Amino acid sequence: MNKVYDTEIISVGTELLLGHVTNTDSRDISEMLSKIGINVKYHTVVGDNPERLRKCVEIARSRADIIVTTGGLGPTCDDLTKQILAETFGLKLVLNEAEKASLYEYINYGKKLTENNFQQAMLPEGCTVFHNNWGTAPGCGFEKDGKIVVMIPGPPKECNSMFRECAVPYLKKLSDEQIVSHSVRIFGLGESAVDDIFAEEMNRMINPTMAPYAKECDCLLQITAKAESEEKAEKMIEPVMKHVEEKLGELVYGVDIECIEERVIQLLSEKHMSFSAAESCTGGEIAKRFTDIPGASACFKGGAVTYTNEVKSKLLGIDPAMIEEKGAVSFEVAKAMAENIRTILGTDIGIGVTGLAGPDGDGAHEVGTVFIALAVEGETFVKEVHMGPFRTRSFIRRMAGNYAFDMMRRWLTGIRVI
Amino acid sequence: MNKVYDTEIISVGTELLLGHVTNTDSRDISEMLSKIGINVKYHTVVGDNPERLRKCVEIARSRADIIVTTGGLGPTCDDLTKQILAETFGLKLVLNEAEKASLYEYINYGKKLTENNFQQAMLPEGCTVFHNNWGTAPGCGFEKDGKIVVMIPGPPKECNSMFRECAVPYLKKLSDEQIVSHSVRIFGLGESAVDDIFAEEMNRMINPTMAPYAKECDCLLQITAKAESEEKAEKMIEPVMKHVEEKLGELVYGVDIECIEERVIQLLSEKHMSFSAAESCTGGEIAKRFTDIPGASACFKGGAVTYTNEVKSKLLGIDPAMIEEKGAVSFEVAKAMAENIRTILGTDIGIGVTGLAGPDGDGAHEVGTVFIALAVEGETFVKEVHMGPFRTRSFIRRMAGNYAFDMMRRWLTGIRVI
Numbered sequence: 001m002n003k004v005y006d007t008e009i010i011s012v013g014t015e016l017l018l019g020h021v022t023n024t025d026s027r028d029i030s031e032m033l034s035k036i037g038i039n040v041k042y043h044t045v046v047g048d049n050p051e052r053l054r055k056c057v058e059i060a061r062s063r064a065d066i067i068v069t070t071g072g073l074g075p076t077c078d079d080l081t082k083q084i085l086a087e088t089f090g091l092k093l094v095l096n097e098a099e100k101a102s103l104y105e106y107i108n109y110g111k112k113l114t115e116n117n118f119q120q121a122m123l124p125e126g127c128t129v130f131h132n133n134w135g136t137a138p139g140c141g142f143e144k145d146g147k148i149v150v151m152i153p154g155p156p157k158e159c160n161s162m163f164r165e166c167a168v169p170y171l172k173k174l175s176d177e178q179i180v181s182h183s184v185r186i187f188g189l190g191e192s193a194v195d196d197i198f199a200e201e202m203n204r205m206i207n208p209t210m211a212p213y214a215k216e217c218d219c220l221l222q223i224t225a226k227a228e229s230e231e232k233a234e235k236m237i238e239p240v241m242k243h244v245e246e247k248l249g250e251l252v253y254g255v256d257i258e259c260i261e262e263r264v265i266q267l268l269s270e271k272h273m274s275f276s277a278a279e280s281c282t283g284g285e286i287a288k289r290f291t292d293i294p295g296a297s298a299c300f301k302g303g304a305v306t307y308t309n310e311v312k313s314k315l316l317g318i319d320p321a322m323i324e325e326k327g328a329v330s331f332e333v334a335k336a337m338a339e340n341i342r343t344i345l346g347t348d349i350g351i352g353v354t355g356l357a358g359p360d361g362d363g364a365h366e367v368g369t370v371f372i373a374l375a376v377e378g379e380t381f382v383k384e385v386h387m388g389p390f391r392t393r394s395f396i397r398r399m400a401g402n403y404a405f406d407m408m409r410r411w412l413t414g415i416r417v418i
Numbered sequence: 419m420n421k422v423y424d425t426e427i428i429s430v431g432t433e434l435l436l437g438h439v440t441n442t443d444s445r446d447i448s449e450m451l452s453k454i455g456i457n458v459k460y461h462t463v464v465g466d467n468p469e470r471l472r473k474c475v476e477i478a479r480s481r482a483d484i485i486v487t488t489g490g491l492g493p494t495c496d497d498l499t500k501q502i503l504a505e506t507f508g509l510k511l512v513l514n515e516a517e518k519a520s521l522y523e524y525i526n527y528g529k530k531l532t533e534n535n536f537q538q539a540m541l542p543e544g545c546t547v548f549h550n551n552w553g554t555a556p557g558c559g560f561e562k563d564g565k566i567v568v569m570i571p572g573p574p575k576e577c578n579s580m581f582r583e584c585a586v587p588y589l590k591k592l593s594d595e596q597i598v599s600h601s602v603r604i605f606g607l608g609e610s611a612v613d614d615i616f617a618e619e620m621n622r623m624i625n626p627t628m629a630p631y632a633k634e635c636d637c638l639l640q641i642t643a644k645a646e647s648e649e650k651a652e653k654m655i656e657p658v659m660k661h662v663e664e665k666l667g668e669l670v671y672g673v674d675i676e677c678i679e680e681r682v683i684q685l686l687s688e689k690h691m692s693f694s695a696a697e698s699c700t701g702g703e704i705a706k707r708f709t710d711i712p713g714a715s716a717c718f719k720g721g722a723v724t725y726t727n728e729v730k731s732k733l734l735g736i737d738p739a740m741i742e743e744k745g746a747v748s749f750e751v752a753k754a755m756a757e758n759i760r761t762i763l764g765t766d767i768g769i770g771v772t773g774l775a776g777p778d779g780d781g782a783h784e785v786g787t788v789f790i791a792l793a794v795e796g797e798t799f800v801k802e803v804h805m806g807p808f809r810t811r812s813f814i815r816r817m818a819g820n821y822a823f824d825m826m827r828r829w830l831t832g833i834r835v836i
Binding site: 021288306 | 436441442448450459464695703714722724733762776
């Protein structure tokens with residue numbers, strides 16, 4: 001961007017102030033804006049109250065260049081966002097015939113037709129209309145008095161899709177410069193360790209820039225460049241990306257992907273390989289996370305959740321005497337779980353996970369101890385992890401899943417597994 | 419409360435503005451405050467920037483009675499919340515000896531001791547200190563110039579626990595009145611249907627009040643009363659609760675619980691019964707959700723994730739010819755899944771779920787079609803659900819889980835299962 005645009009996101013909805021829903025809209029929009037080099041300086045949440053909303057818009061106008069609103073575009077009398085924004089900027093709301101026609105079409109699919117619904121087709125004069133392919137309420141963008149206003153519906157699915165498809169291209173046009181950003185995803189190093197490794201480069205570099213961020217159980221390094229064209233920005237990023245990948249080596253599991261299981265699906269699909277999982281402490285989380293991704297069925301055949309010793313024997317045929325001798329949380333049981341699920345389901349890879357997610361221990365191990373096994377033809381790898389008793393149950397379970405996916409990723413790319 | 423306290427929550431942290439983390443702190447605090455009758459009017463998020471934070475605090479002081487801050491209490495130079503709030507209200511920061519001693523203790527557990535850490539023991543003069551049992555940075559509360567300020571650390575676990583344990587009791591003391599609130603959890607009716615049923619009562623009632631709220635896949639009705647004592651408030655709620663439970667009947671799955679699986683765990687534990695699950699389209703989600711709850715091992719033995727037809731036969735012994743004839747998404751396969759997992763694992767209840775979570779269909783059924791079976795001794799119930807193709811994959815999977823849990827809840831309480 002040739003100009004720095006400070007942005008404020010105003011989310012409108014009393015349900016947010018009551019704590020009944022989480023404000024994921026502001027998070028999603030902030031992430032998308034940061035990737036195109038627009039700085040979000042404030043988030044504000046205000047209820048469905050015209051006076052308070054009006055004052056919040058006034059404050060935003062005084063301190064931001066871009067105002068993004070979410071929510072309050074629907075057909076009920078609570079939905080006041082357009083009216084207030086139009087008033088504040090001295091614009092009239094006018095009926096948009098195309099949106100009106102599209103509402104009729106939607107309603108023809110069996111929805112009830114009430115007069116209120118047509119309020120949704122009333123939009124600020126001269127605005128750019130963002131048609132909503134994910135719901136009924138259109139959004140819009142306009143420029144007035146040196147400020148840019150973007151209004152997007154509140155339901156998270158609509159907000160996320162419309163912001164990506166309509167608002168991002170609209171805002172990108174404001175600039176003579178193009179911003180390109182790539183996220184290098186890292187597993188096995190914390191944010192501060194990444195910070196240490198690249199401290200010199202981060203201090204020195206102005207364009208491109210790099211910055212590490214912590215995610216729940218892994219972290220990422222974002223590399224961003226500005227140039228007059230996307231191609232030039234990509235070219236500027238290339239050597240930095242190469243440097244980062246060389247320095248971090250096998251700790252990088254992917255670029256511009258959302259999670260490690262996404263990378264594992266890519267690798268399994270490329271190699272036409274399949275996997276199965278036998279889970280104890282993760283209790284189905286590995287299967288669940290993998291099958292969250294559409295298309296998982298091409299490489300995931302199934303799994304066993306073996307929460308008790310008895311089930312480990314019944315479903316996986318593990319010798320009860322061995323479990324008795326070694327303990328359910330052991331190297332040997334993890335190994336047998338991985339090997340047996342692989343054999344029973346006839347998959348290329350078998351995963352076995354057993355450990356203590358807490359809060360209660362088993363007397364023998366500290367909470368946070370997990371054994372993760374990966375069985376392939378002729379070989380089984382077992383990793384022992386101690387996350388420590390200060391971690392939450394959900395962290396331990398999620399992290400155990402990440403270790404399992406990372407072992408698969410490593411084996412599938414031919415690098416050291418443990 | 420004898421006075422209505424308007425509250426603003428200011429969350430401090432650049433990571434929120436970059437979209438790297440979701441603002442769950444404001445959600446959690448809002449929910450806790452609404453339960454004690456304190457109205458949250460605004461959420462604000464601002465980065466780790468002293469000037470902008472100062473201005474946000476000024477705005478909050480002008481429009482709210484209670485200012486709650488989260489974040490910015492740590493030991494690094496970014497952490498400026500206490501300094502800015504103390505300055506704004508004309509208070510000095512003074513060393514708190516007890517907190518200093520406690521930092522030493524924490525550090526004795528092997529943490530590094532740097533001078534910065536002791537900044538955390540510097541607190542506004544005369545404040546009430548909130549000791550942090552979940553991390554190092556203490557929080558605090560003070561009253562000045564007719565305003566109440568509460569500061570809490572930002573990490574979600576610390577924020578949630580400290581707000582509940584320290585800030586809620588601190589704020590409750592401000593009032594001569596006591597607020598009691600109960601949430602009636604409902605499955606099988608939407609928020610607007612609940613609204614319709616109780617429209618007359620909601621319009622008429624002033625104290626207690628009732629209000630419906632939508633959750634992701636179910637909804638709740640919140641009943642709140644104010645009185646001079648908790649006992650009196652409870653007494654006022656009693657007849658309303660009775661009325662609601664009579665009107666909604668078997669649609670109520672619990673009061674003051676977080677999710678339907680929590681209720682199922684209660685019921686199974688009371689009856690010393692166990693369950694197992696065979697999952698196709700939910701892909702481990704039912705097992706995962708159940709085992710998210712500590713103590714699930716007392717009633718959940720395990721399950722099978724049978725994502726392919728082959729695995730349905732291999733792990734559950736379902737006749738491949740039957741799957742071929744009826745189709746993987748069918749009444750008969752769901753029934754066999756539930757019955758076979760129950761028999762194989764020897765549990766009291768067996769659950770079987772098969773359906774289409776999308777985005778792709780199977781040619782025979784619409785996306786959103788799910789069969790859910792519950793097998794008990796001598797009887798199997800199968801429910802066929804059509805959620806429609808407009809739902810997301812994650813909604814369909816979660817909702818299928820809710821149906822399974824609700825069927826268990828119904829059977830365990832002796833009411834009509836389907």
